[in-house]
Amino acid sequence: MTADPLAAPPRPALVRLIPGDVPLSTPLAWPIVGEDGALLFDAGTIVAGDEARDFLFKHFEPHRRAEAQARAGTEGEDDARRGEPAAVTFDDIGLAIGGRVGLRGTGGTGSTMYASRVIGFSSARRNAERALFVTQPVMSGAEPLELVRGEQVDLVALSGRGVFRFACTVDAICREPFNYVVLSEPGAIRRLRARKFARMPTRLAARFSAESDAEPLGQVGRVCDISPYGMSLAVVTPAARAGDRLRLSFHFNTDDIDVHIDTHAIVRHVHAPDATHQNAAYGLEFESLEPTQRIALKSFMAERS
16 A cells, blocks of 8 residues: 555644733734634734733733735735635645544445544545545444445545535455555535534633624633533623624644634623632533534543543
């Protein structure tokens, strides 16, 4: 087997900020991100005052992307050209070495989904297609899935770009140096859209705003703990009340995949500032997480438990 590893794209270079770099009461010329690249404030957001800026530097390590200023003049043109692709391609999935995929065969396995991992990609063939190499599919409590050459299989993959379903044909079954499967390039690709758990302490950045606010998410908070059903969010100044709804955006990494979640949450509790942290917090319940996002959150928690 000759495989060309398709490594995840490198993170953009970041420049660390100091408080004096963040202007107040004027739209930001570039986005502010955390040390892991998580978006804290988008370009055009107004940091209202010293209190909001102090919160930013107390809880996070703000950076800007090194190329942000150079790109500022062309981003409007890029947005204008951006549209829905006519069809989803293999490159659109963003699969990476080590990524998990679910695989379902057609040889009497019914609807059972087995787990597998991406281990490589071939060089482009004459027709420009590339083969996909995966480990032999397995499932806890069952024998590994035996496939046959020429069989069509269905796969589901989670990447930083979304959840995708696609079909492949089994090109080869290999036994050396270990059991793995060579699949044809994915076809018939579709992006899937789908509609209590102990909370785990964490430290994630989240952007939010009131549900009625039509402007971009202009406030930043720190996720103190999280579960697949809700979170505790430390904020600068509590403005919402129990029962209010917030627009919420945050991201995390699980199994080397960046997962982005944009959702709505209901404020269930408002905790007053305490003497230790000097910050209020919202107890939030997610209102409309997709099932795949809940699975990703469970994976994130399992990795850190």
